[in-house]
Amino acid sequence: MTEPRPLTMRWTTPDARTLHGALAGNLDYHSGDGLLSEVTARLAPGLRDVRLDFGSLDFCDSYGLSTLLMIARRVQSAGANLHLDDRPPVLERLLDMTCTLDYLTAPARKASRGEAD
Template sequence: MDRGLVGSGSRGRLRVDVQRHGASAVVKPAGELDYHTAELLRQPLEQCVADGLARLVVDCSELEFCDSTGLNVLLGARLKAEAAGGGVHLAAMLPVVARVFEITGAEAVFTVHDSLDAALIE
């Protein structure tokens, strides 16, 4: 397993796509979100808020793993988005990822949706 630095072989373990959907940014991480890949998600989340898109919808449908570092990235994004008048909405979490949020109690501080469509209509 590659445990290199961000920018090395680790980059292939997490892909992040960002699309604008009205007043929201839809951020879609795919792969493993952990200590080695967290910066790959932190940067686009912070850039969205800096660009005035404070309503962040994180499409978790292809997020296969999330550890405490990944959770902290999302919590940090939530604070920045809320400070800018928005928030972070999590959509379509796979059970393995949802379990991390359940165990830590983090699901209570995010708006969680069953699907991306549900997150976008609110």
């Protein structure tokens, strides 16, 4: 059995309205509070989208899910949208089993008339 990987976070701001976090490792009891603190500290006026990329996530437990729910509340309170990108099967299954994906994420953006797809 492999050793659990601690959660690592790499943050970028591709533009003034978007915060992007690339997460790797385990989102669990040991790392959830740190992720919540990091996202909360980065919420700024004018921020429209918070994109969390889970492409390198190994594991997410119920505390990790609770953390995502708290992040969603804070992001929504700040007037921004939360996006959970590149979800691995372990996270997808947890979100599906708990019926929380729609609550956690922003609705898909629809192109308006005259706007490029």
